[in-house]
Amino acid sequence: MRKWWPLVAVCLGTFLFLLDTTVLSVVLPGTGEELDASLSALQWVANIYTLVLAVLMLTMGALVDRLGARTVYVVGLAVFGIASLVCGLAPDAGVLIAARGVQGIGGAAMAVTTFALIGSVYRGPDMGRAMGIFGAVTGLAAAVGPMLGGVLTQYLSWRAVFFLNLPLVAVTVALSLRVLAAGRPGTGRRIDLPGMAAFAACAGSLTYALTLAADEGWTSPAALGLLTLATLSLVVFTRIELRSGAPLLDVRLFSRASFSGVMMCVAASTAAFAALVYTSVWLQSGLGLGPVRAGLALMPLALASFATSLISGRRLHGRSPRAILATGLLLSGIGCALQAGLDADSSAGSLAAGLALTGIGVGLMGPAMGAAVFAALPPERGGMAAGAMTTFRQLGQTLGVAAFGLLFQHHGGAMSEGLNRVLIAAAATGIIGSALACAFVPKPAAAKATGTRPRNLTGSR
Template sequence: MRKWWPLAAVCLGSFMLIVDTTVVTVALPDIAEGLHASLTSLQWVLNIYTLVLAALTLSAGSIGDLFGRRKIYLFSVAIFGAASLLCGLAPNPAVLITARGIQGIGGAAMFVTSMALLGTTYSGRDRGTAMGVWSAVIGVAAAVGPIFGGLLTQGMSWRAIFYVNVPISVLTFVLTMAFIKESQQPEQARIDIPGIASFAICSATLTYALIQVGENGWSSPSTLGMLALAVVALVVFAVVERKQSHPMLDLALIRNPSFLAIMLTAVASAWGFACLVFTSLWLQSALGLTPITAGLALLPLAVATFVSSTLTGRSLHGVSPRVTIPLSLVLIGGGAALNGVLVHGDADWTALAPGLLVMGAGVGVGMPVTTSAVFASVPPERAGMGSGALATFRQLGQALGVAILGLVFATTIRDELTGKVSDPGAGARALTSGLHDTPTILHAAAAHGVSAVYLATAALTLVVALIAAFCIRSPVPTKTSLNEKPTKVH
């Protein structure tokens, strides 16, 4: 039993930080009332956390490799707990947004070092089991966040969704101190400051641009300016990394089709969770469910994810990722397509159950095998780099999913309302703002919007499944040197 205490410490921290990506969604109306916050402020309360996660995750993995993953994990847990306390005490929207950004700093370091600690603490079949349990916790956390948010907000206050992190942080800190050993890159290398800075700028500006698209469109000066800055920062990052003797991201991996396919898989899988944002709006704004019941309607996804992840860690440990990764994407895409067909104007919340169960099975199959495939593609001393890349692509995938699916959602609603109401744009904003007591005419439009979101997700994941089935056959290098011979992933 003692050997699983490190897993408990890692899972506690991971559960806490992933829940905070979705727990705020159902509390936004209460936050608006309590802090007199505008809609723009509420959007930043939700988005700043994801933005910082995406910008700093890969950088945090590199720092953990150099200074020690246990040390950085402890530091990140302390930051996350303190920032959560500040969120709960926030007297105005500005303080809350700032504290959420600090949460993102702690969350980025915690998330990437979590995977690296598991990769270096466990090996063989134990690693498969640990990754399966950890992946199940991640999937369940993302799915049940709205349920916890609804329970705490309705039962106590919106501030409780942040206060609850404080005792969990303390317990995680104590377990980590007691049961996790230090691990780090053996050679003494200096921090790749230029690489960290350029990648952080690229990630932050790209994520910010995607957020702006939903509000200002693709052609707005702010969106185009941020996209241009992201491209420049990416070019600088590539140039810098090619000249570094110890880069935080080995560009040899980027040139390998298998590694790129795994990263693309992470992006596509993240769209499944991005769908939940618009599903929650439909459940609450159109169907009139409470935050708690809306969260419970999403429970099939959490249950299926937990069950399939736990089983996958053991039963699929020796199966090639060229089989399991495409299978997971087919399940996610198939479940999304099922929801796209079953959700219509007369549908109620029960229409979601079959599709969410299939999607959850796909998420559960994919998360542990994807993580294991990444660890197989990098040497042990660069586990932080590999896990950081995977976590970064997942966060960027979710940001991209929310932005693009938000456009699909709003555009479909406007098209459905055109000719039926005097201002289709106002009707769409009423739904996308999460307002309650919407007119009956908006209900069918909202259902069509959710259906379009799921169909778009199905299209992406099934295309990526086809790419993964072909590309993961290619060799993946196991050394950071550009000149060393790669080995194959079996």
């Protein structure tokens, strides 16, 4: 039993990191009422966390090279815990958004170190068991999040969601310091601060432009200015990375059609989760359900995803990531389409079948996503592939929430009409992603040759 304690320490942190992503799907409406926050502000409560994650994933990989995985992991936990305390005490939406951003800093540190920590302890069959358990924990966080958030919000307060993190962080830090090996910090590559700043400016201004356009329109001076800033920042980022000897992201990789296509599939895979934010708003503000009932209404997706990931992780291991990823994206898209068609007479039960099918698709995508990304590049670029995957996944969800907010607000009628638009857009994203997977994910022979787990999965080279 002693040899599994390091895995427990890593899984606890992963559970916390993912829980604070999924739990907000039922927490935001109550938060908005108490803090008198607008829909745009609520979007930022969700967006700032995933945006910071996307911006810092690659940078945290470089810090792991310099300081060691355990140090970055423990510091990330501490930052996450302190930020959770501030979230729980937040007097207004502005403080909550800022604290959520700091939470994202801790979350990024926790996320990039998990594979490195597991890989430093386990080998052979033990590695397979450890990764299976780790995959189940990620599915469990998705399944527990909506229900836990609903119970805490309805019977205590939305603030309890953040206060719950404090004892869990304390336990995880103590356990990590005891059972995880310190390791030797290396010299590592220098941190690409100019690249990080340019990428942050691009992602942040684009997200803000999408959110602002929902209120002021695309032609407003502020929205147009932000879109211009995003474009210029992207150009600057590209030039910096092309000239850097140690880039955050080697942009030359995007000259490979297979890599670009797979990254688009990664971004598309987040559409269903981005739509959940507005599904929850409709359930609580449109139908008048309490947080617990809203959480229960979303459980078909979470439970189907959890069960499918457990089964597919064991039964489909070693199979073609091309077919599995394409199928998962297609089912996710069709599931979102089945949820659409809501009207004034619709109930929470109207979503059940579509949510379950979406959950099956999400469960299939999880285990296959990493294999598809690594199959698109040579094994020696595995670290960069892992960093790009986590970055595109978080950025996809951030931009999805912002873009769907534009559709949700400008519906010109009942709230259900706005949600229908969101769900149709999510469905189209999943179906297009499936087509991209069929076209660009390497064929089974190539995937088999390059799909082994790379040594370094921290996001650095």
